[in-house]
Amino acid sequence: MSPSPPIPKAALYYYKPSIWASVPLLALEEKGYGPDEVDLKEVDLSKGENFKPQYLRLNPNATVPTLVVPLENTLSSEIESRYKAIQNTKAIVELLDKSRSSRSHTHTTSSAPAPALTPATIAFSAASNKIIDILHSDNADPNALVYVNARDDASLKELAKEVLPKVIAKRKTLEELIEGNETSQVPVSEKTLKFWELKMYAMDGILAVFKDADTPMDQLSAEAKKIREEYYNAANNAWSTLKNVLLQVHKEIIGPYTLGDQLSIADLHLAAWLARIAKLSGANAAEDGNTVTRKIEAHIGGFKLPKDFSVTEARRRAGLPTADIQSTERQNRFAAFWDAMKERPSWKKVYSDGLH
Ligand SMILES: N[C@@H](CCC(=O)N[C@@H](CS)C(=O)NCC(=O)O)C(=O)O
Numbered sequence: 001m002s003p004s005p006p007i008p009k010a011a012l013y014y015y016k017p018s019i020w021a022s023v024p025l026l027a028l029e030e031k032g033y034g035p036d037e038v039d040l041k042e043v044d045l046s047k048g049e050n051f052k053p054q055y056l057r058l059n060p061n062a063t064v065p066t067l068v069v070p071l072e073n074t075l076s077s078e079i080e081s082r083y084k085a086i087q088n089t090k091a092i093v094e095l096l097d098k099s100r101s102s103r104s105h106t107h108t109t110s111s112a113p114a115p116a117l118t119p120a121t122i123a124f125s126a127a128s129n130k131i132i133d134i135l136h137s138d139n140a141d142p143n144a145l146v147y148v149n150a151r152d153d154a155s156l157k158e159l160a161k162e163v164l165p166k167v168i169a170k171r172k173t174l175e176e177l178i179e180g181n182e183t184s185q186v187p188v189s190e191k192t193l194k195f196w197e198l199k200m201y202a203m204d205g206i207l208a209v210f211k212d213a214d215t216p217m218d219q220l221s222a223e224a225k226k227i228r229e230e231y232y233n234a235a236n237n238a239w240s241t242l243k244n245v246l247l248q249v250h251k252e253i254i255g256p257y258t259l260g261d262q263l264s265i266a267d268l269h270l271a272a273w274l275a276r277i278a279k280l281s282g283a284n285a286a287e288d289g290n291t292v293t294r295k296i297e298a299h300i301g302g303f304k305l306p307k308d309f310s311v312t313e314a315r316r317r318a319g320l321p322t323a324d325i326q327s328t329e330r331q332n333r334f335a336a337f338w339d340a341m342k343e344r345p346s347w348k349k350v351y352s353d354g355l356h
Helices: 019-031 053-058 089-099 122-135 142-147 153-183 190-210 222-252 265-280 289-300 311-318 333-341 345-350
Strands: 010-014 038-042 066-070 083-086
Touching: 010 019, 019 089, 019 265, 019 345, 053 066, 053 190, 066 089, 083 089, 089 265, 122 222, 122 265, 142 222, 142 265, 153 190, 190 222, 222 265, 222 289, 222 333, 265 289, 265 333, 289 333, 311 333
Parallel strands: 010 038
Antiparallel strands: 010 066, 066 083
16 A cells, blocks of 8 residues: 655744734744644745745745644645635634644644634623734834834834834835836736835835934924824824724623633733733733733823733633732723733743733
């Protein structure tokens, strides 16, 4: 008998500092996927690797994560048509959850248990979808917040040190792709070219703000001053809008996890999102939930989350020790969530290099 062909493997395209790619990375750990079940392929966003035609064929939006999965029972002999690329975080995590169960016969390489992360009831499923949709809405966009994380000249100068090298590198890649295409024997489609040009335009908009970040406002030309003022307006609006996002999500959390004491897929989205907001607010991975949320409140300014959750209850439900806690102590639900989440091996692994 000839040996059976190897089971085709899925591949997850990710970038470690990316917020949304962290969600499937958390899911892989929580589900107990073995390293030989999914190939991890890094796409360096800071160098614009995601704009290259090879990657655009997998994901025309040029974003991570992308999960490429083999399709079973295909009639086609074409290798390419036997794979399907899934291009958004929510669908990827749902698939990772469903594809590995404790009874799965095709994924036997890891003996770790594979708890179901998808909510089991219609009501929980609706709550989970609501939270995920809020976190992925434009008002909550954690990537946009990176660029508007300065509301005065001193913080703009600091932020420029981080943003400028990346934007310049991405712009260079786009420029090379566009120029290379002009002389290429196999030029890309009009659509791809337009996409690159639009991305270049976006990079130029960011550069216009950050290129003279070292110059104080009162020494700028009239035009540069106008750009800076518009930027501060946009930044103030973004952080002010975030208050509503936080309150909306807070209202949905049962505690300590979004749906109570069981981890679910909404928690993976929330963990990555909150880690980014915490980082932008100056918090770090070692800090506890109360400290982190105090920093978020202070960073937003004039904002307090409701302290409507019992600390003892939160810790008891998360399986954490409660002996040192005063039974009347209350905290906000993000703080309780943070404390529960940060104890998990998945979180420790994904945030081993600090928050991102
Ligand atoms: N809707 C997409 C959004 C993914 C996304 O925005 N990913 C970011 C990284 S977290 C990205 O790839 N950005 C492209 C870039 O930085 O050029 C999803 O849910 O997967």
